[in-house]
Amino acid sequence: MNLTLKVWRQKDASSQGYLETIEAKDINQYMSFLEMLDVVNEHLIVEGKEPISFESDCREGICGACSCAINGKPHGGHKGTTTCQLHMRYFKDGDTIVIEPWRSRAFPVIKDLIVDRSAFDRIIQAGGYISVNTGGAHDANSIPVSKEIAETAMDAAACIGCGACVASCKNGSAMLFVAAKVSHLNLLPQGKPEKDYRVKNMVTQMDEEGFGNCTNIGSCAEVCPKEVDLKFIAKMNRDYGLAILKGESRHKPDTISIQAELSELPID
Template sequence: MNLTLKVWRQKNSNTPGRFETYQARNVIPDMSFLEMLDVVNEDIIARGEDPIAFDSDCREGICGMCSLVISGIPHGGHRGTASCQLHLRHFKDGDTVTIEPWRAKAFPIIKDLITNRSAFDRIIQAGGFVSVNTGGTPDGNALPVPKTDADRSMDAAACIGCGACVAVCKNASAMLFVAAKVSHLNLLPQGKAEKDRRVLNMVKQMDSEGFGNCTVTGSCEAVCPKEISLSFIAKMNRDYGVAILKGR
């Protein structure tokens, strides 16, 4: 199959960007979207030009590095699917596909399709951890965890930190990401000691990074490759309210 690609090219954050048109010729439907970009880059390199810069690592939906807005939708709009898991069989021969980076003030463009998502790292550093004394491995049964809490915590922990929720949001809100990271620890007994401090510090860091407010449109949940539920935002808001009241 053949595709026409309109790809955002931008040298760095200080240089204006533009769409460039490329042809993906004789690509096969079972290729992943990133493999198709590899093939296009081989052609570009053979012509002596600068290849398209894009992020990837695991290429199996685990690491959160792939970050492409494909025809206007972060990760391309297939439920529970990261850009690296998207296959060309979802496109038609002859389609024109636009490829852009995440667009949010808190994610400045580094080059082409690569953005700087270290704002997420700083939010995690503000509270996305538990402080424990190191020592011998404790008995697995020493700290009982209700099954419902364990399941819900695991659902939140599935967040891969890709940033699609920010990219799709009209307010560039990071609430779904932060809610997932706060909740996966706050739900467990191991996370209780730092529960209040965690939610206050992570929300404070989120605000200082320039992410917008949540107006509950739900677009974040719709594009999230791990289908993180909006209900975690409600849970984080409750944890935040309780922490504020306790502080008073």
């Protein structure tokens, strides 16, 4: 089949972007969407033109690198499917396909279809972990975790950090991403001790990164390729509310500073 692509081209973060029309010829239905772009790019390269920059790595729907909005829908809008798993049999000869990067203030475009999602890493850095040093963990079976809790935590932990939730949200909110990590860790007994700090610090960081507010529309869960449930946002709101009511300090004492002080002592 032959297709007309309207692809977002943008030289770099500071340049103005535009939609370029590129013909994709001799595409077959067995190709994945990204393989179709590979074929287009190979033609562009040989013709001495600039290929389309887009992100991908594992190409099996788990690394979260791929990220285009296809005809306005993040990952193309098929249930539980990332762009790399989307196949060309969903398109027909003569179709026009509009391909754009994620659109969000917190995800600036770097080039063409590539955006900067490092805000997600900084949110994890703010509290998306359990403070346990390597070594010294006690036996894995010493704390039983009910199957139900473990399964729910896994449902939340399935998030691949792709950012489709943000891209689909009219407010550019990252609530589903943050809620998934908060819920995963706050549900488990191992994560309980830092429950309040975690949710407060992560939410604060999310706001500082410039993500928008949540208005409970649910488009995020609709496009999530891992089908992370909207209920986790409710859980996060509850955890956040409780943490605020408890009125503890917003940031947790920095454990490392204690260690750093210790290491100032001359021991050799």
